[in-house]
Amino acid sequence: MDILFTDAVKQMGPTAFQVMVKPIGPICNLNCTYCYYLEKDNLYPLKKDFKMPEEILESFIRQQIENQEVPVVNFVWQGGEPALMRIDFYRKAIELEKKYANGKKIENAFQTNGTLLNDEWCEFFKENNFLIGISIDGPEKLHNKYRLTKGNKPSFHKVMHGISLLKKHNVDFNTLSVVNDYNSHYPLEVYNFFKKTGSQFMQFIPIVERIADTPGPDSLKLVSPDFKEDATVSDWSVKPKQFGKFLCAIFDEWVRNDVGKYYIQIFDVSLANWVGANPNLCAFSETCGNATVMEHNGDLYSCDHFVYKENYLGNIMETPLVSMVKTIEQTQFGLNKRDKLPRYCLKCEYRFACHGECPKNRIIKTPDGEPGLNYNCEAYKMFFKHIDPYMQYMAKELNKKRSPANVMNWIRQSELQKSTIKVPERNSPCPCGSGKKYKKCCGKDPSLMPISNKSVNYTHD
Secondary structure, three states: OHHHHHHHHHHOOOOOOEEEEOOOOOOOOEOOOOOOOHHHHHHOOOOOOOOOOHHHHHHHHHHHHHOOOOOEEEEEEOOOOHHHOOHHHHHHHHHHHHHHOOOOEEEEEEEEOOOOOOHHHHHHHHHOOOEEEEEOOOOHHHHOOOOEEOOOOEOHHHHHHHHHHHHHOOOOEEEEEEEOOOHHHOHHHHHHHHHHHOOOEEEEEEOOOEEEOOOOOOOOOEOOOOOOOOEEEOOOOOOHHHHHHHHHHHHHHHHHHOEOOEEEHHHHHHHHHHHOOOOOOHHHOOOOOOEEEEOOOOEEEOOOOOOOHHHEEEEOOOOOHHHHHOOHHHHHHHHHHHHOOOHHHHOOOOHHHHOOOOHHHOOEEOOOOOEEEOOOHHHHHHHHHHHHHHHHHHHHHHHOOOOHHHHHHHHHHHHHOHHHOOOOOOOOEOOOOOOOEHHHOHHHOHHHOOHHHOOOOOOOO
8 A cells, every 4th residue: 555655656757647527518510329428417416518618727727727837738638529619618718718718828729529519610620720520430331330410310421521520620639539330340441431531630539338237326327447336338339359350451552651640540650659758648557536526516537448436526606726636536536547467468469559448448357357448458469469570570670760651662662572481381490480389379360461471362251
């Protein structure tokens, strides 16, 4: 306990933290099947108006800027659907940011489903240098599977109209896609669609949710990993093996043709971990806890994925923001990401790249029965093994102060040698270097072999 306390105190260094703001709480104009946030209104059963009052907005902006010991302060606006707050709310936010900036640079990001955007919104975004995140799950048939309106109508065309307006006004945007049980079977269709759409920055987030057989006293059906009663993984949750295949397929296309042209978050953070740098993404960092979430009424919670009563930190109108972020309890929340890894993870060769991923998804048991293993462990092992030779090459290029994009030429040179490489006999040692026989390793799935070891007939499905 003393060691953990000391670690917590050490982590209370220069103050820099992120607060994701929910100015409209969980209220949204869509009714996405897999959304984990819509039911958070159950935490406020007496609440009728979820709009953030101006006094809370001002208190938050002042505290957020004053307490950051860094030159750049980021504001992240999310929901629900943040565009349900009228544009005047954000004009006021910009006014307050300027009022309290005190020489610091202010940046704003806005995560939206895109369906409510119009010229006025996009002109405002451009004028104030907002970075826009668009939630979209791929081409029409894939997106419309789960992302529906309140009347169960498709939302794809409205989202695409919003994107066209962002492009018309030259507003910077990226895309955030939920990888689910359906679109995970179409990785290249998803990736090529986003390239055609004009998204140079892509995030692929696996959806993993458990549904309680009997909701607890907070009436939430989608439960945390700490929930001890009976719960079942939802039908829409991505299957681990399929998620691994999804990532590998997109990576193969990207590493051969698109390095330096398109940026995929998980590839970027993986390279950071291979180099030994900070990945700047809590899910793949050793610890977390510096990214909290604030509700419409000023309530602060440990994380966007841990908005539960047991993760409530306080209210900014009653307790200073920095005091809540820097509590021993919140710091320990972040350290638990490292300290509660099961032994199975501690011995894993890819621990440096994964760090157990998000604690929210640690819902299964290890092969020896220890709890706390990530649901997508199989996916990440498959993915990290697959990308390892390319990551090693790109890491070396970075260390030599050369571009990681050189990996594409390295692959092309490797493929020139393919005609001299024969497919191994079934009982021969596997060329990937695993020490296993070919039939028990890459022979079961040749797409997992490094390019330089693949046969001349290697193709993608």
